[in-house]
Amino acid sequence: MIIYVLFVCSFAVATAEFVLVGLLPQVATDLDVSVAAAGQLVTAYMIVVTVGGPVATVLTRRLPRRELLAGTMALATVSAVASAMATSYPMLLSARLGSALAQALFMAVASQVAMASVPPERQTVAVARLFGGFALATVLGLPLGSLIGEAYGWPVTFVAVAGLAALGLLGVLVFCPRVPTPPPAGVRDSIGALLRPGIYAGLGVTLLALTGFVAAFTYVAPMLRTVTGLSPGWVSVGLVGYGLGTIAGNLLAGRVRPEAITRRLPLAVAVLTAILLAQPLLLPVAPLALAGLALLGAAAFLVVPLVQTWLMGQVDPATTGLVAAVNISVAGAAGALGAALGGTVLAVGLGPAWIGPVAAVSVLAATIVATRLHRVTSSRGPSREALVQR
Template identity: 35%
Template sequence: MSPARRRTTLALLAVALGGFAIGTTEFVTMGLLPQIADGTNVDIATAGHYVSAYALGVVVGAPLIAVAAAKAPRKGLLMALMAFFAVAHLAIVAADTYPTVMAARFLAGLPHGAFFGIGSVVAASLVSHERRTAAVAAILGGLGVANVVGVPLATLLGQRFSWHLPYVLVGAVAVVTVAAIAVFLPHQPPSGEESMRAEVGALRRPQVWLALLIGVVGFGGMFAMYSFITPTMTELAGLDERYIPWVLAAYGVGMVTGMVLSGRVANRFGVLRGIVVALGMIAVLLAVFGTAAQVLWLAVLMVFVLGLLPSIVVPLLQTRLMDVAHEGQSLAAALNHSTLNTANALGAWLGSLVLAAGWGYGAPSLVGAGLAVLGVGVALLSAGLERRTRRQAATGVGAPTGRGMGDCAVAAPAETAATPSP
C-alpha cells in the first residue's frame, strides 16, 4: 500500500471509529431496556422513551448543525461534534432518574446526524470519483460493525455490571475518535461553495420531502418492533436473557450483509423500485413476526432478515435524497440520518402505546407492518410524480424550471452501491 493510500485509509478509519461509537450507543439501549427500566424505576413501555429521546436529539441536531456550520472547517467540526458526544456520554454516570436519562440521551443524539453527514462529505473528498461510494460506505460501515461487535458486547457488560457502563465506554471511544481525527485526518477547509442559503434551498424540492417521508414511515415500522427486541425475544420466543447479545449480533450481521447487497439491488431494480421492493418485504416480515417469533430459531432468523432489509434501503434512500437535493448535499446527507431517527422515535413511541394498552409483545410488529406499507405508498407516489414530470419535460408541456420536481433523476446504479470499506 502506498503512503498516500495508507494515510487515506487511516483517515477513513478515524471517522469510522466515530460511527462505531454512534452505532453502539444508538442500539445498545434497546438491548438493555429491562435493566435501564429497573434502574430508573419505570416500566418497559416508559423506558422506550429513552430510545425516542436519543432519536429526537438526532432529528433536531442534524439539520441545525449542518446548516449553521456550512462554512466551518470540516475537520474541526468533526472533532467538536465527537467531543460533545463524549461529554454527553460520560455525564450519564450521574443520571439515574427518568428526567436525567431523557436529557442525557437527547444531548447525546444531537451530534449524530451532522457527524455522519459531514463525515460522508469528507470521506468522498479524500478519494477519487470512482471510489466515493466505497469511502462513504467505510464511514457507514462503523454502524454495521457496531451492531456485530459493539452492541452485543456492551449489552453483555450492561447486564453483568451496570447499565451505565456501556455509555461510559462509548464516551471513551469518542475521546479516542477525537484524537484519531486530529492525527490522521488532513485539514478540511470549506470549498467556498457551501452556504446556509444553498443548503436550505434543497428543501424547496417536493421530491426531497417525499424521500424524507419514505424514511420516516418506512423505517418507523422496523423500529416499532426492534425497540422492544429484548422483551419480545424473552416473552414470545422464550429466550433466556443472557443470550440476547447473540440475537443483537445476528441483527448486526444482517446489517452488514444488507449493505453489501444494496448495490446489487440497485443494479437490478433501480433506486426507487429497490426501495419499494425492500419496504414491501419488511411489511410482510413484520406482519408475521408476532406469530412466527414464538418459534425460537425462526425468531432469530427473522431478526437477521430485519437487519438485512433496512440496510439495503439506507444507501438507496441516501442516494435518492442526494439526487433530488442537488446544491444541498451536506444537509441532505445529514437529513437522511435525521429521517431515520424520526422513524426511530415514531416507531418506539407507537410501540410503547400498544404495549401500554396491554396488547402484548406481538402488537408492535403489526404496527410496524402498517408503517412499512405506508412507506411503500409514499415511494410509489414519488415514482408517479417523477414519471409525470419526465413526460411533461419530453413533450414541453409544463416543463420544470430547474427547481421543481423535475430535478430528481435517479443516480446510476454504480453510485448507489454500498461496498465494504476500501
C-alpha cells in the same frame, strides 16, 4: 483509509447512544433516581439528535469540513468523559446532551466527508460503511458496554466510549483529507432544496419505513419470549442474529451503485414489508422467528444508507449536509412514532404477534412512495451522479 476512520467514529458515537439502555438500573441506583427518570436521559438524547442536527448543520455550514469533523469527535470524547465523571443526575444529563449534539452533527458532516473522499461510483459504499458503525454498535457496542458496566460500574463503560471516540478523533486528525467547504447557502435556499418533491419523497420513505421497522423491533424481546417461547439466552442469540443481519444489509447496500438506488430501493422496502406481514407465521416457530429477525435487520440497514446516499446526491454541495441531517432527524421521529405504534397495538389487546402486520401498513406505504420515486426519476433521465461519472 478515511472510510475506516469514519467507521470507527460512527461506532463510537452510536455506542454512546445505545449503551445507556443497558445501564439504566445501575444509573438509577447510583444517582438515587427512579428508573423512569433515568429513562428520560434516553428521551432527552433523542430529542437533541432529532432537533439539533439540522440546526447545528445550518449554523456550522461555513466551517471547513475536516476541522468541523474533528471538533465533533472532540465534543463526543469530552462528553463521554464528563458522563463517566458525573456524580449527579443534572451532571449526567448535561453530558448526555453534549454526546447527542455531537452525534447529531457527526452524521451530516461524516456523510459529506465520506462522499467527497471517494469517486462518484463508490459513494454508496462509503455511506454504507459509515452506517456500518451503527450496525456494529447494536451487535458489539451495546452488549459489551452492558457487560463492562455490570462488572466494573457504569462510569467505566463511558471511559471505554471516550477511548473509542478519542481513537476516532486521532484518526480524523491524521487521515482525513481537506474536503472543500461547500459554498455558503442561505437559509431560504436550503429550505427550498428540502421542499423539492423528490427530496420530501425520499424523506417520506425514511419516515414510513423506519416507523414500521421500529414498531416491530422495539418489542422484539417480548415477541420472542411470549410468542416464540424462547429463554432469555436464546433471545440474546436472536439479537446477535439481528445484529449480524444489519451488517449483511449494510454490506449489500454498498454494492448498489448511486444511479441504481431508486431502482433497488422499492424491492428493499418491499422485503421489509413482507417480513413484517409474515411475523404471525414466523414467530411461533423458533428457527423461523430467529431467521426473520436477522432478515428484519438486513432489510432495514439496506434501506437506510440507500436513502441517505440518494438524498445527498440530489442536491447541490451547499445543502448536502442539511439534507443528511434532516434525514437523520426524520429517522429519529420515525423511532418515536414506531415505538408509540407498537405500544398502541399492545394496548388495544391485539398481542405482540400482530405488531408486525400493523407496522407493515406503514412500510407498504413506503414501498409505494419508493416505487413512485423510481418512476419519476427514471422519466427525468440520468441522475446527477450518473452525469458526474460521464
